[in-house]
Amino acid sequence: MASKTFVAPLIRQVTTRSYAQAATASKKEARVSSSILPSKTFVAALDNGSPVTRVTVAFRAGSRYEPATELGISHVLRSAAGLTTKNANSFILARKLAQIGATVSASGDREFVYYTLEASQDNLQPALELLNNVVSNQEFRPWELDDNLPRLKFDIAALSPQVRAVDLLHKAAYRRNLGNSLFISPKRIGKVSSESLQHFATANLALNRCAVVVVGESQDKANLVAQALQLSGSGAETQESSTYFGGELRKEMGGDLAHVALAVQGAPAGSPQALALAVAAKALGCGPVTKWGADNSPLAKAVGNIGPFAAAGFNVSYSDNGLFGVVLTVPKDEANCAVKAVAGVLRNPTLSGPAIQAGKNALKLQVLGEADEGTSLAESIAAQGFYTGSVKTPAEIASTIDQLSSNDIAQALSNAGKAKLSMGAAGNLAFVPYVDEL
Template structure:
């Protein structure tokens, strides 16, 4: 199983309600993994004075009914509002008094509720965490007051994020193709009853993982037992098929933002790890400030003026995407996009680039241990995506075991599949996918 960086989208939407700041202190230690009441329970007791607790659910946008698209975005944005036991003011005030931090975030597969608190105030903080998750009421007047926040989040989306979102919709249509953002036209239409039904059907023990970093397995089990969750789930778990296609959003401006991808591999597979190495080998810009980009991807695009290009690989529980994100001046879009498309269909990766890609991926994976909340979410994603958990060190060792031939074979297999494309910005000179 690969890390969260490899098994979930590299672009995530974060809805945060912060009340304090906590400094991470993480060491590489053994990870305990078990099950309590159908809930996956993982703990990392590293002796940190700060404990991080993440409760994750398979409740991302891919599980939304087609009649309620965007409801997962509204659900994570509503985290921290009044519950059946405390008002939103009381929750924020109490957490602020003990110096705790709470945030909710999500992607296409999972929603994460993450708490950070010092050891001496952990019991009080956990009481409010379980309250936030188990006793949500979604009061209509509070949902109305939350609409401006949702509108702000949508207005703040960058064109690159929009391009990646369109790419998923073009590649998978439904399921993984569902946007992780609510449509502006639906912001104020998702009501309390719809949210309550979606929460009841997806926030269940069998779809849940509890991760505690900074405390023992007993504490993680206590958190899992304290959650009062519905035991009946009506959420659809259908697999998402890859189709390929193209979606465009004209936004004007001087730049074109294009995401081109091929079908990737499911999380946990050897091919997924090989494609992640290949994505790093493609390149992601200069490695030093004001330096020159000598990556294979940059050499393919050539000297066309300023541009930004990066390879990426995202793996989900049943499928994935492998490709390139490109931002280029609109006048150079035709040349650059065609060059990237040709590169994806006929990639050329020298040995030096693959070795560099392995080193960069290992650095990314090991860096997860430096931030407790990221490590929490990474372990939760592994547990819910593949049912197994590996530490960052184990993942780094797995990367070392991937041979150069494995990378080349994975890239060659991906190149035989159909292209998908999502584009946003000034698209006057962006070629259509059948012209690439």
């Protein structure tokens, strides 16, 4: 029987409905501004009138920058966010954040690590002091790193087979730097020392490798946040360029399903080709658009009627490279024909006009939808700053998507289709063909 505990009382319903007209909601035009400080820190602000302010401090400290002898250290760095600092232990940090209703989270990808604060306008200043403490004064005490090992083990255990396949795909495609895994190997859990972590943080969490983004406040506030950071002025300057090799890696995990990520070389972030491939990935299809509905995407039509399966196009772009491909989950007995069909789509990609328009609409929905997610928007702006040195609002990005022509997308697909295939596969791989058989 359904509980009525949370049903609104009748008097409240009557009172609510008695208003003749709702108050007009105030709407503030979102304006983005950016600059580069003398310390080489990129600073940007998007003042959209939000009552909640998001502040992201990002660094070029992703897995691609890990030394060959310290693979997985970026994952440990993300996981260690919020541990004891020079000025406060982890309990005090957590307690003070709870008292002012703020949160601090750490995330990352292959290029960047993000520390993001969410706080109300009224409590922004004390929250910024705590964020500065978390980012600038980390100590990585050995006993706390030991206590943090179960969290790392949980991160690994919680990975889906599709994520594992995409991770293997990067390793097969790039071997090093961009090929480094986002996650620490289970065999290396507990092997990263406090000294190694401190050295990695000192070399990469520096002002010249930093971007500060504030969503919901002014550019002046963003400048003050950046200037208050107590970080080294100069970190590592060199960056090894990535090379696309192509190849395959497979991880036999058993089960009834095969999870395969197939891709060709894409385009670097900030280039028109990258945006065109992002549209093409959406145009290929991302599964049914209605629950329990049929998948009528070009990708699903290419795979054919082989029983239950899932297939989605994807495009990832980095500072100097990219991947364009498909993630496929299919029953193990149907893997051979399904993988070959997907490989055929990537080698000879052709999209109709309606499919391209559908891809544009889907990508615009994603971009504009992320604008409502303050954390995602702040991290996206930070990545734009690193990649291009400038920032576009979600509305401007949507307008750029509309301006892409079918010829632009066809040309980008044609160039991508000439590249060597790469594959990462996990699950039951008994009937998954090898790359040289595609």
